[in-house]
Structures are given as structure tokens and as C-alpha cells.
Amino acid sequence: MLPRAIFDFVDGGAEDEYTLRRNESAFDAVALLPRPLGGSAERDLSISLFGQRLALPLMVAPTGLAGLLWPDGEAASARAAAAAGTAYCLSHASVCTLEALATAATAAPRWMQTYIYRDREFSREIAERAAAAGYDALVVTVDTQYLGNRERDIRNGFAIPPRLTTGEVARMALKLGWLMRMRSAIPKITFGNYVRPGNAEDLTAMAERMLTLPEPGLAWRDIEWLRGVWRGPLLIKGILHPEDGAEAVAHGVDGVIVSNHGGRQLDGAAAAFDALPGVVDAVQGRASVLIDGGIRRGSHVVKALAFGADCCCIGRPQLWGLAVGGEAGVAHVLDILRREIDLAMALSGLSKIEDIGADILSRPS
Numbered sequence: 001m002l003p004r005a006i007f008d009f010v011d012g013g014a015e016d017e018y019t020l021r022r023n024e025s026a027f028d029a030v031a032l033l034p035r036p037l038g039g040s041a042e043r044d045l046s047i048s049l050f051g052q053r054l055a056l057p058l059m060v061a062p063t064g065l066a067g068l069l070w071p072d073g074e075a076a077s078a079r080a081a082a083a084a085g086t087a088y089c090l091s092h093a094s095v096c097t098l099e100a101l102a103t104a105a106t107a108a109p110r111w112m113q114t115y116i117y118r119d120r121e122f123s124r125e126i127a128e129r130a131a132a133a134g135y136d137a138l139v140v141t142v143d144t145q146y147l148g149n150r151e152r153d154i155r156n157g158f159a160i161p162p163r164l165t166t167g168e169v170a171r172m173a174l175k176l177g178w179l180m181r182m183r184s185a186i187p188k189i190t191f192g193n194y195v196r197p198g199n200a201e202d203l204t205a206m207a208e209r210m211l212t213l214p215e216p217g218l219a220w221r222d223i224e225w226l227r228g229v230w231r232g233p234l235l236i237k238g239i240l241h242p243e244d245g246a247e248a249v250a251h252g253v254d255g256v257i258v259s260n261h262g263g264r265q266l267d268g269a270a271a272a273f274d275a276l277p278g279v280v281d282a283v284q285g286r287a288s289v290l291i292d293g294g295i296r297r298g299s300h301v302v303k304a305l306a307f308g309a310d311c312c313c314i315g316r317p318q319l320w321g322l323a324v325g326g327e328a329g330v331a332h333v334l335d336i337l338r339r340e341i342d343l344a345m346a347l348s349g350l351s352k353i354e355d356i357g358a359d360i361l362s363r364p365s
């Protein structure tokens with residue numbers, strides 16, 4: 001379906017992919033203790049996040065280069081999320097610009113993901129552009145100041161700079177469905193938010209430049225600085241340590257996303273689900289706690305909420321839906337997960353999200 005190099009870019013993780021696998025398998029270490037006599041004939045899956053209503057406790061995580069999977073892929077995903085009544089977070093590395101995405105899906109919460117760059121003025125610029133374009137929240141990712149060692153990408157030549165072999169290019173051309181779909185979009189693939197008008201930089205040069213931009217000595221004072229720049233809800237993404245959850249609150253952050261970047265950065269890092277209870281304990285309800293990594297089933301969402309998460313996010317499942325069917329594919333993925341969450345709640349005797357608590361969990365010995 002997708003050229004191998006692109007499939008691996010989405011599917012793969014860092015090094016031995018321990019963290020990638022553990023993100024999913026961690027959910028198996030905890031079981032649900034259903035109480036089927038809850039007397040609920042209907043369920044309400046909606047939640048409130050930063051004053052906005054989401055139809056389900058699940059939203060779309062930021063994923064770079066979605067536009068490689070489907071023409072105008074970011075807009076397609078954002079529209080599907082909006083139709084499902086949930087939020088979409090745009091990646092800093094989107095193919096489209098953040099301003100273009102703002103015109104594509106206006107009806108639902110739209111968040112922008114960014115980094116702290118060496119050049120703080122560029123960080124300020126992205127935050128100000130996001131504010132001007134009406135983004136509802138800013139997410140600062142802190143686990144990617146250095147790019148993880150993604151060996152599949154290196155093997156495939158899908159690295160920076162790209163070193164695609166002739167064989168790999170030939171194999172790409174054999175993926176006819178993708179090629180036909182993308183033929184007019186391919187020449188326009190770029191990192192939209194980084195394009196400088198009048199600068200004739202090619203994609204490789206731009207990608208190389210992007211690698212040098214993140215602040216290598218990231219510190220809490222930088223979060224404090226960003227807090228002063230962005231007035232709306234500010235989330236920090238890539239927290240696993242409980243004390244960092246507490247620090248985030250102390251530095252004025254409104255939300256923490258417990259995440260290891262889908263196992264794409266530090267291999268050997270804890271699974272997001274394993275780290276969740278510690279962060280929830282440390283945050284003590286003073287900020288919203290979100291989680292991503294390995295969420296593949298509605299029951300995973302219910303387990304994460306039972307451990308105290310306020311909302312879950314999906315990265316790859318959204319991208320697989322996009323690769324298969326564009327907007328309709330993402331809509332289908334969100335609908336499958338919505339139905340699974342509803343069924344897991346129904347079978348557990350739960351009628352609303354607030355009813356989901358740690359009492360429905362058991363840790364098998």
C-alpha cells in the first residue's frame with residue numbers, strides 16, 4: 001500500500017523498538033473488573049477539556065509529514081476529527097502551513113504543536129502565528145530536542161539527508177495506488193511552517209536546517225518563557241517522570257501529555273501507560289493529564305482514564321486510516337474507537353466518563 005520507506009517511517013520506533021512494543025503491551029498488564037449491573041442503558045462519552053467539549057475522550061496527536069500519506073493529509077485528518085467532534089493537533093512538521101490548516105477545519109478544537117528552538121524568536125513567531133490563526137492550545141514537545149536513532153529509517157535511506165537507493169525509488173514507484181494518488185502532491189511536499197518566502201531551499205536543505213533548530217539545552221526556564229508568550233492553554237508533551245509532572249504544574253503549564261513519542265525517541269524509556277499513574281499522582285488534578293502511545297482499542301482508553309488520564313491521543317492509528325482512505329479513513333478509525341469505548345463502558349456498567357475510576361482495574365498477578 002505505502003512505499004516501504006514511508007511505511008517504516010510511520011510504523012517504526014527507535015533502536016530495538018522495545019518502548020514501541022511496550023507502549024502497546026503495557027495495557028495487557030492491567031485488566032478491567034467490569035460491574036455489569038450499573039443500570040446504564042446509554043452512555044455519554046463526552047468530556048470537557050480547557051473549557052471545550054469533545055464528543056469522546058480521544059483526540060488526534062501531532063504527526064509530521066501526514067501529507068506524505070494522502071494529498072493534503074493534515075486537512076483530511078483535521079476534518080475527520082472535527083466531524084467526530086474531537087480535537088486535532090497539528091505537527092510543527094506538517095506539509096501544510098498552520099494558517100492553511102486553520103481554514104480547513106474550523107468547527108472543532110485545533111491545537112498547534114511546537115518546540116523550543118535555539119532561536120527563541122522563531123518559537124515566538126510560531127506561537128504568535130498560532131494565536132493569530134485561532135489555535136485553541138499550544139503543545140510544546142520536549143522529548144525531541146535530538147532526533148531518536150530510528151534504524152529502519154536509516155536502513156531505508158529515509159533519513160536526513162535522504163539517501164534513497166535506486167532500488168528503493170523503484171520500489172516506491174511500484175506502489176501504484178500511492179503514486180497515482182500523490183503524483184500531483186509530491187512536488188509540493190515541504191515543511192510548510194518552515195518555508196521562508198523568497199528562500200529557494202530544497203526539502204533536504206530544509207530538513208537539515210530543521211535538525212539544527214531545537215534548543216539542545218532545554219530547561220524549565222524555557223517553558224516559563226513560553227508561558228509568557230502564549231496566553232491560551234499550554235501543554236507539555238513528552239513527560240514520563242512524576243517529578244516532571246509536578247515541575248510542569250509549577251511552571252504554569254495547563255496540561256501534561258504523558259508520552260514517549262510513540263517509542264520513536266529514547267528506546268528503553270517507560271511505556272506511557274506504565275508512567276501514567278506516577279504523573280497523575282504528582283499533578284494532583286492541578287493540570288489536565290493526557291496520554292499517547294500504544295492506544296489501539298477502546299478498552300485501552302478506558303484503562304487510561306481509570307488511571308486518571310483526562311483524555312487520550314492517537315498517532316499511528318490516525319495515520320493508517322489516512323493512508324487507506326484519507327478523510328473517510330480517519331473518520332472510520334475514530335468511529336471504530338468510539339464504538340469500542342462505548343462497548344467497553346457498556347460492558348463495564350459505566351454510563352459516563354466521570355464514572356471511570358481505578359476501582360474498575362485489577363492488576364493480574
Ligand SMILES: Cc1cc2nc3c(=O)[nH]c(=O)nc-3n(C[C@H](O)[C@H](O)[C@H](O)COP(=O)(O)O)c2cc1C
Nearest residue numbers: 061062063064091141261262292293294314315316
Ligand atoms: C509518523 C509520526 C510522526 C510524528 N511526528 C510528531 C511530531 O511532529 N511532533 C510530535 O510531538 N510528535 C510526533 N509524533 C508522535 C505522536 O504525536 C505520538 O506521540 C505518538 O504517535 C503516539 O503513539 P502511537 O503512534 O502509538 O499512538 C509522531 C509520530 C509518528 C508515528
